[in-house]
Amino acid sequence: xxxxxxxxxxxxxxxxxxxxxxxxxxxxxxxxxxxxxxxxxxxxxxxxxxxxxxxxxxxxxxxxxxxxxxxxxxxxxxxxxxxxxxxxxxxxxxxxxxxxxxxxxxxxxxxxxxxxxxxxxxxxxxxxxxxxxxxxxxxxxxxxxxxxxxxxxxxxxxxxxxxxxxxxxxxxxxxxxxxxxxxxxxxxxxxxxxxxxxxxxxxxxxxxxxxxxxxxxxxxxxxxxxxxxxxxxxxxxxxxxxxxxxxxxxxxxxxxxxxxxxxxxxxxxxxxxxxxxxxxxxxxxxxxxxxxxxxxxxxxxxxx
Numbered sequence: 050x051x052x053x054x055x056x057x058x059x060x061x062x063x064x065x066x067x068x069x070x071x072x073x074x075x076x077x078x079x080x081x082x083x084x085x086x087x088x089x090x091x092x093x094x095x096x097x098x099x100x101x102x103x104x105x106x107x108x109x110x111x112x113x114x115x116x117x118x119x120x121x122x123x124x125x126x127x128x129x130x131x132x133x134x135x136x137x138x139x140x141x142x143x144x145x146x147x148x149x150x151x152x153x154x155x156x157x158x159x160x161x162x163x164x165x166x167x168x169x170x171x172x173x174x175x176x177x178x179x180x181x182x183x184x185x186x187x188x189x190x191x192x193x194x195x196x197x198x199x200x201x202x203x204x205x206x207x208x209x210x211x212x213x214x215x216x217x218x219x220x221x222x223x224x225x226x227x228x229x230x231x232x233x234x235x236x237x238x239x240x241x242x243x244x245x246x247x248x249x250x251x252x253x254x255x256x257x258x259x260x261x262x263x264x265x266x267x268x269x270x271x272x273x274x275x276x277x278x279x280x281x282x283x284x285x286x287x288x289x290x291x292x293x294x295x296x297x298x299x300x301x302x303x304x305x306x307x308x309x310x311x312x313x314x315x316x317x318x319x320x321x322x323x324x325x326x327x328x329x330x331x332x333x334x335x336x337x338x339x340x341x342x343x344x345x346x347x348x349x350x351x352x353x
Contacts, residue, residue: 094125135274146164171251181202198253208233249304254294
């Protein structure tokens with residue numbers, strides 16, 4: 050498809066959204082980085098590229114765009130279609146549970162069922178937010194879950210941990226944007242390796258969990274993300290094995306481990322029949338996130 054003259058033919062936001070939806074549908078794009086359909090993706094791209102709040106669409110539908118704005122939209126739409134770049138990267142923003150995060154190609158686009166569980170502070174497994182004085186987010190990426198931890202547990206000091214210095218650079222941007230430098234500490238570490246001597250009331254993790262067969266079949270949009278943040282060995286559980294076998298040493302008495310594992314529930318339960326996993330209910334079901342206590346890990350012989 051030729052995009053060269055599009056900016057000379059479309060003038061209003063209504064024109065651009067209609068055009069973008071049509072082209073996205075025609076191109077057969079894959080959605081899953083903040084939206085799940087062509088219309089929502091088009092509205093997000095057009096409105097935010099113009100620095101307009103999403104909830105003001107009706108007010109601006111028939112607003113005419115400047116030539117520079119039309120050229121800018123042409124460029125973004127072309128990249129979304131021809132390169133399959135996720136819209137979050139094009140806009141340098143992603144949203145999770147109403148929180149806005151800076152993102153670029155150094156981190157995966159924020160998405161996690163754990164974010165949903167933090168809305169109510171992991172109740173009823175944590176009775177009161179003030180009970181959590183220390184927490185860690187392992188494999189933090191953009192730092193999004195660490196920031197949601199800080200919101201859910203206002204008395205907690207939080208370590209956000211990632212092996213990638215590039216990811217931590219993005220993470221620190223988000224920490225600064227929310228003014229949380231005094232509560233959130235970014236740590237470069239391969240899982241727990243740089244955390245010796247530290248213990249926490251709560252550890253969460255949305256680690257890489259895509260298995261090898263699925264990695265080979267990922268849509269191009271996902272291939273534009275850092276692959277180190279997606280794949281986790283043949284069965285998708287390499288990082289989860291590390292969490293389960295080492296977390297007890299980094300949890301305080303009564304401490305809790307919460308981990309997202311994608312579609313690997315059956316494989317995980319086969320690998321750890323002695324662990325009494327609690328599977329947490331989210332909008333998509335109870336297959337994706339487990340909770341286990343320090344004492345349960347130790348009783349199962351997983352004591353680091």
